[in-house]
Amino acid sequence: MEKNIKDHDYQITKLDRNIGNKHKSFLVWFTGLSGSGKSTIANLIEQQLHNKGIKTYTLDGDNIRKGINSDLSFAPKDRTENIRRIAEVANLMVDAGVVVLAAFVSPYRKDRENIKTTVKDVNFVEVFVNTSVEECERRDVKGLYKKARAGEIENMTGISAPYEAPERPDIEIETEKETLEDSITRIMAIITPKLHLDNE
Ligand SMILES: Nc1ncnc2c1ncn2[C@@H]1O[C@H](COP(=O)(O)OS(=O)(=O)O)[C@@H](OP(=O)(O)O)[C@H]1O
Numbered sequence: 026m027e028k029n030i031k032d033h034d035y036q037i038t039k040l041d042r043n044i045g046n047k048h049k050s051f052l053v054w055f056t057g058l059s060g061s062g063k064s065t066i067a068n069l070i071e072q073q074l075h076n077k078g079i080k081t082y083t084l085d086g087d088n089i090r091k092g093i094n095s096d097l098s099f100a101p102k103d104r105t106e107n108i109r110r111i112a113e114v115a116n117l118m119v120d121a122g123v124v125v126l127a128a129f130v131s132p133y134r135k136d137r138e139n140i141k142t143t144v145k146d147v148n149f150v151e152v153f154v155n156t157s158v159e160e161c162e163r164r165d166v167k168g169l170y171k172k173a174r175a176g177e178i179e180n181m182t183g184i185s186a187p188y189e190a191p192e193r194p195d196i197e198i199e200t201e202k203e204t205l206e207d208s209i210t211r212i213m214a215i216i217t218p219k220l221h222l223d224n225e
C-alpha cells in the first residue's frame with residue numbers, strides 16, 4: 026500500500042549515539058518456556074552490564090503485556106503480533122543506543138526469525154534458555170502449570186501450545202545442567218566483545 030511516508034534525513038545516527046556512549050547497542054533475546062529462567066538470567070546480565078556503565082533496558086511481560094500489548098492474548102496470532110511489536114520497540118531502542126535485553130517465551134521459530142530481520146542479524150543475539158517442561162512445571166514459579174493442568178488456562182506453552190526450540194541459537198543455556206553463575210559468565214563472554222566500537 027502506498028503510504029506517502031518519506032524518511033527524513035536526521036543528522037545524528039546510531040553510530041553517533043554509540044560513540045557518545047562508548048559502546049555499541051544491540052538486542053539480546055531470551056527465549057524459553059515459562060519458568061525456564063529467562064527473567065532471572067536477563068536481570069543478572071543487566072546488572073553486570075549496568076555496573077560497567079553500559080546503557081541497558083529490559084523488556085519483558087511486565088512492561089509490555091501490561092502496556093503496549095495489553096490487547097493481546099496467548100492465541101498464536103496474538104503471540105506473533107506480540108513479538109512483532111516488541112521487535113519494533115527493541116529496534117528503536119537499539120537505534121537509540123541501548124543494549125536491550127528481551128525475555129519472552131517467543132515459541133514460534135518464524136516469529137524469532139522476523140525479529141532478526143527487523144533489528145538486523147548483526148544486532149541480534151539469541152539466547153535459548155533450555156529447561157525441560159518437567160522442570161518448569163516442578164518450579165511452577167507463577168502457578169500457571171497447575172492451572173493449565175486443571176484446564177483453567179488455554180494455550181499454555183509446553184502443555185497445550187507448542188514451543189519450537191531454536192535450531193542454531195547464539196548460546197544455549199541448560200539450567201538443569203549448569204549453575205546460574207556459569208550461565209552468566211558464558212553469556213557475558215558472548216556479549217562483551219560485541220560492545221566494542223571497533224567490532225562488527
Ligand atoms: N498460555 C500461556 N502460555 C505461556 N505463558 C503464559 C500463558 N498465560 C500467561 N502466561 C504468562 O505470560 C508470560 C509469557 O508472555 P510472553 O509475552 O513472553 O509470551 S509469548 O512470547 O507471546 O508467547 C509468561 O511469563 P514468563 O513466565 O516470564 O515466561 C507467563 O507468566
Ligand SMILES: Nc1ncnc2c1ncn2[C@@H]1O[C@H](COP(=O)(O)OP(=O)(O)O)[C@@H](O)[C@H]1O
Nearest residue numbers: 058059060061062063064065164166200204205
Ligand atoms: N540455573 C538457573 N537459571 C535460571 N533460573 C533458575 C536456575 N535454577 C533455578 N532457577 C529458578 O527458576 C526460576 C525461573 O523463573 P523465571 O526467571 O521467572 O523464568 P521465566 O522468566 O523464564 O519465566 C526462578 O525461580 C529461578 O530461581
